[in-house]
Amino acid sequence: ISTKTTLAGIHFDNCLMNAAGVYCYDASELNQIQNSMAGTFVTKTGTVTPRTGNQVPRYRATHLGSINSMGLPNKGLQYYMDYISQQQKAVPHKTYFQSIAGFNLAEDEYLLAQIQASDFTGVVELNLSCPNVPGKPQIGYDFETVEKILTRVFEVYRGPLGIKLPPYFDIVHFDQMATILNQFPLAFVNSVNSIGNGLIIDSLSERVTIKPKHGFGGIGGDYLKPTALANVHAFYQRLKPSIQIIGTGGIKSGQDAFEHILCGASMVQVGTALHAEGPQIFARLTAELKTIMYQKGYTTLTDFRGKLNYLD
Numbered sequence: 001i002s003t004k005t006t007l008a009g010i011h012f013d014n015c016l017m018n019a020a021g022v023y024c025y026d027a028s029e030l031n032q033i034q035n036s037m038a039g040t041f042v043t044k045t046g047t048v049t050p051r052t053g054n055q056v057p058r059y060r061a062t063h064l065g066s067i068n069s070m071g072l073p074n075k076g077l078q079y080y081m082d083y084i085s086q087q088q089k090a091v092p093h094k095t096y097f098q099s100i101a102g103f104n105l106a107e108d109e110y111l112l113a114q115i116q117a118s119d120f121t122g123v124v125e126l127n128l129s130c131p132n133v134p135g136k137p138q139i140g141y142d143f144e145t146v147e148k149i150l151t152r153v154f155e156v157y158r159g160p161l162g163i164k165l166p167p168y169f170d171i172v173h174f175d176q177m178a179t180i181l182n183q184f185p186l187a188f189v190n191s192v193n194s195i196g197n198g199l200i201i202d203s204l205s206e207r208v209t210i211k212p213k214h215g216f217g218g219i220g221g222d223y224l225k226p227t228a229l230a231n232v233h234a235f236y237q238r239l240k241p242s243i244q245i246i247g248t249g250g251i252k253s254g255q256d257a258f259e260h261i262l263c264g265a266s267m268v269q270v271g272t273a274l275h276a277e278g279p280q281i282f283a284r285l286t287a288e289l290k291t292i293m294y295q296k297g298y299t300t301l302t303d304f305r306g307k308l309n310y311l312d
């Protein structure tokens with residue numbers, strides 16, 4: 001029984017990995033993912049220059065998930081490129097993901113030009129969905145801008161590249177986004193990022209739980225799972241077969257991973273639960289997923305990927 005997968009024509013021994021932003025801020029955290037059962041890692045979204053991010057407390061977990069308004073704290077693209085360059089030499093049989101975000105089209109072009117000019121042989125995840133940079137809109141909800149960015153991106157970048165999208169909540173939005181995305185040679189679409197601008201309250205103290213943005217922040221975990229599964233399946237149904245799906249949101253058990261794959265995911269990313277449990281979670285999730293596959297008589301992910309049944 002194998003949980004291996006292929007994405008962008010590249011083989012991964014395991015379909016489980018971290019979600020950008022969790023356990024991937026610096027070399028210490030990335031080493032822990034690298035030394036876990038995860039199939040690979042994605043870096044914290046890298047920007048043109050390092051960022052300290054928003055004021056703490058900026059992350060809070062509840063028994064049902066998490067809220068965060070980190071504000072894109074990161075070491076800057078070059079730090080992550082240097083780390084991946086080192087890992088490509090030290091552990092060459094794995095392929096790594098670099099998450100990036102520019103604050104405008106020029107920055108997107110600059111980041112991609114830097115990667116193109118480097119020895120990077122991995123996969124780029126362009127984050128179009130950070131909800132927590134005050135004053136900056138969620139690009140993923142501005143369809144015209146998404147199309148403009150992707151047009152330029154594929155004029156300048158030639159390697160495998162996918163995008164991280166916010167969750168959508170309207171069937172027509174799935175249709176409109178899929179129509180736009182199907183124009184481009186995307187390697188994948190990663191659905192979903194956190195549900196933007198939720199609010200979790202401590203009713204005892206009658207206060208919000210994180211400092212930035214009056215307590216508003218991206219929602220992850222159990223709260224997010226039904227939305228994540230819907231976005232994974234909606235895009236799986238609508239996108240051309242060459243654009244694969246990475247499923248992110250609400251994965252804390254082998255069953256959750258199984259459900260994302262049943263909805264069409266080729267790779268699954270773990271955020272909130274990884275933050276709570278640590279990198280040993282990948283051993284647990286892999287074992288649980290294999291047990292489910294065994295019980296159902298499946299030996300590979302292709303036996304059930306995308307084969308969700310309807311009631312009609």
Ligand SMILES: O=C(O)c1[nH]c(=O)[nH]c(=O)c1Cl
Pocket residue numbers: 021045068069070071072073127129130131132133193194218219
């Ligand atoms: O506040 C953040 O750093 C953040 N937080 C999220 O929940 N998703 C993102 O894409 C980012 Cl960039």
